[in-house]
Amino acid sequence: xxxxxxxxxxxxxxxxxxxxxxxxxxxxxxxxxxxxxxxxxxxxxxxxxxxxxxxxxxxxxxxxxxxxxxxxxxxxxxxxxxxxxxxxxxxxxxxxxxxxxxxxxxxxxxxxxxxxxxxxxxxxxxxxxxxxxxxxxxxxxxxxxxxxxxxxxxxxxxxxxxxxxxxxxxxxxxxxxxxxxxxxxxxxxxxxxxxxxxxxxxxxxxxxxxxxxxxxxxxxxxxxxxxxxxxxxxxxxxxxxxxxxxxxxxxxxxxxxxxxxx
Amino acid sequence: xxxxxxxxxxxxxxxxxxxxxxxxxxxxxxxxxxxxxxxxxxxxxxxxxxxxxxxxxxxxxxxxxxxxxxxxxxxxxxxxxxxxxxxxxxxxxxxxxxxxxxxxxxxxxxxxxxxxxxxxxxxxxxxxxxxxxxxxxxxxxxxxxxxxxxxxxxxxxxxxxxxxxxxxxxxxxxxxxxxxxxxxxxxxxxxxxxxxxxxxxxxxxxxxxxxxxxxxxxxxxxxxxxxxxxxxxxxxxxxxxxxxxxxx
Numbered sequence: 001x002x003x004x005x006x007x008x009x010x011x012x013x014x015x016x017x018x019x020x021x022x023x024x025x026x027x028x029x030x031x032x033x034x035x036x037x038x039x040x041x042x043x044x045x046x047x048x049x050x051x052x053x054x055x056x057x058x059x060x061x062x063x064x065x066x067x068x069x070x071x072x073x074x075x076x077x078x079x080x081x082x083x084x085x086x087x088x089x090x091x092x093x094x095x096x097x098x099x100x101x102x103x104x105x106x107x108x109x110x111x112x113x114x115x116x117x118x119x120x121x122x123x124x125x126x127x128x129x130x131x132x133x134x135x136x137x138x139x140x141x142x143x144x145x146x147x148x149x150x151x152x153x154x155x156x157x158x159x160x161x162x163x164x165x166x167x168x169x170x171x172x173x174x175x176x177x178x179x180x181x182x183x184x185x186x187x188x189x190x191x192x193x194x195x196x197x198x199x200x201x202x203x204x205x206x207x208x209x210x211x212x213x214x215x216x217x218x219x220x221x222x223x224x225x226x227x228x229x230x231x232x233x234x235x236x237x238x239x240x241x242x243x244x245x246x247x248x249x250x251x252x253x254x255x256x257x258x259x260x261x262x
Numbered sequence: 263x264x265x266x267x268x269x270x271x272x273x274x275x276x277x278x279x280x281x282x283x284x285x286x287x288x289x290x291x292x293x294x295x296x297x298x299x300x301x302x303x304x305x306x307x308x309x310x311x312x313x314x315x316x317x318x319x320x321x322x323x324x325x326x327x328x329x330x331x332x333x334x335x336x337x338x339x340x341x342x343x344x345x346x347x348x349x350x351x352x353x354x355x356x357x358x359x360x361x362x363x364x365x366x367x368x369x370x371x372x373x374x375x376x377x378x379x380x381x382x383x384x385x386x387x388x389x390x391x392x393x394x395x396x397x398x399x400x401x402x403x404x405x406x407x408x409x410x411x412x413x414x415x416x417x418x419x420x421x422x423x424x425x426x427x428x429x430x431x432x433x434x435x436x437x438x439x440x441x442x443x444x445x446x447x448x449x450x451x452x453x454x455x456x457x458x459x460x461x462x463x464x465x466x467x468x469x470x471x472x473x474x475x476x477x478x479x480x481x482x483x484x485x486x487x488x489x490x491x492x493x494x495x496x497x498x499x500x501x502x503x504x505x506x507x508x509x510x
Contacts, residue, residue: 134347
């Protein structure tokens with residue numbers, strides 16, 4: 001019995017130490033990345049390519065996710081609101097729900113699924129095939145050439161994608177509310193615009209920047225630290241998406257607490 | 263001149279290099295032989311700062327490499343990686359001219375492309391491959407492109423990591439001849455890692471055998487066949503029986 005307890009405590013201790021070590025490494029990597037963000041050399045072509053991948057090419061998936069979520073949200077709020085005779089709150093709740101929470105979180109998770117995985121797989125493959133070593137021998141720092149353009153693109157594209165997701169999500173709710181639930185178009189728009197505050201929009205865009213940073217950073221971190229062979233690439237990709245998704249949800253909670261409980 | 267002074271390196275609890283001391287003279291072509299997993303690639307990577315040794319020092323022309331990892335220092339080296347390590351998102355010419363497009367060796371784009379095409383020609387590839395992606399090339403052509411990239415900036419020291427691995431015997435012979443020609447023509451110091459005894463005979467001025475984390479034997483190519491060392495004898499004759507333990 002004592003042996004079992006000791007073994008459990010040992011396993012738990014090891015888990016905690018390993019988790020803290022990993023967190024420390026990620027934090028150091030993040031600090032190193034941030035500290036280089038304004039220091040030359042800069043690679044504009046790599047940045048534009050990353051911006052295209054993170055931002056522009058994510059637009060279809062973000063747009064589709066947002067429109068269906070906004071539409072479903074309108075139906076749910078109408079149904080729920082009807083239970084206590086308040087179905088007219090649909091525009092306000094759709095707007096606040098999309099802008100404060102669903103828009104940023106959905107964008108974060110979509111970037112984690114689409115971009116984090118592709119960055120991790122790309123960099124891990126480069127590592128396995130010695131392309132990262134080749135970069136170093138060619139006097140090019142992988143942090144500068146591979147990490148910074150992607151992370152900077154994530155920070156910039158995140159708010160733009162969130163802005164698009166918020167707008168499309170609200171539009172999805174508007175379509176459902178006006179076409180199937182009998183809402184007046186002008187009143188719906190007026191209620192939406194009047195209800196949202198500047199703080200709602202700022203918090204939404206700030207979350208987008210933070211989630212873009214987390215998603216791209218995790219892809220780079222796990223890609224550059226991948227194991228050998230196909231298994232290493234697969235493990236790096238899986239771990240990067242898991243870590244990005246969890247950190248995005250945790251950061252969402254923290255940012256919500258900072259913006260709306262202060 | 264490259265001087266390894268008691269280099270040691272472990273990965274976890276596995277000591278790969280225990281105490282390697284070796285000198286490669288300027289203009290010399292040194293070939294390192296030894297079994298798989300004996301740390302030959304690790305040894306080369308310590309010079310370039312890709313792996314930091316746990317113990318010992320490395321000097322290149324008297325300069326301690328641990329204190330000189332800047333752009334200027336690295337531009338003295340070229341490296342041919344085992345798998346080519348070409349950047350698969352860029353066309354061939356940009357791979358070759360990679361270093362000529364950034365840093366203190368930066369040239370105008372047209373000039374960099376011209377140099378890349380000249381280097382490609384030097385390794386037997388025509389300008390028609392310049393715009394292809396590495397994935398569109400055969401293994402032998404990829405090795406040639408990688409070789410062109412290694413010599414693009416006219417380095418003083420070139421490392422060749424398993425240059426003929428994965429190639430057929432004819433292509434291996436072509437690559438070996440090419441390396442020998444380039445080393446002689448450019449007057450560079452070269453360090454090559456290989457298991458291929460044909461490569462050794464073509465490329466080497468001097469041969470060193472790495473075994474059990476240290477230099478087991480070092481001598482000229484002519485001395486290798488009568489070194490009197492049973493490890494060298496077993497290795498160069500490819501015998502399963504002998505002092506080098508093998509898994510069966």
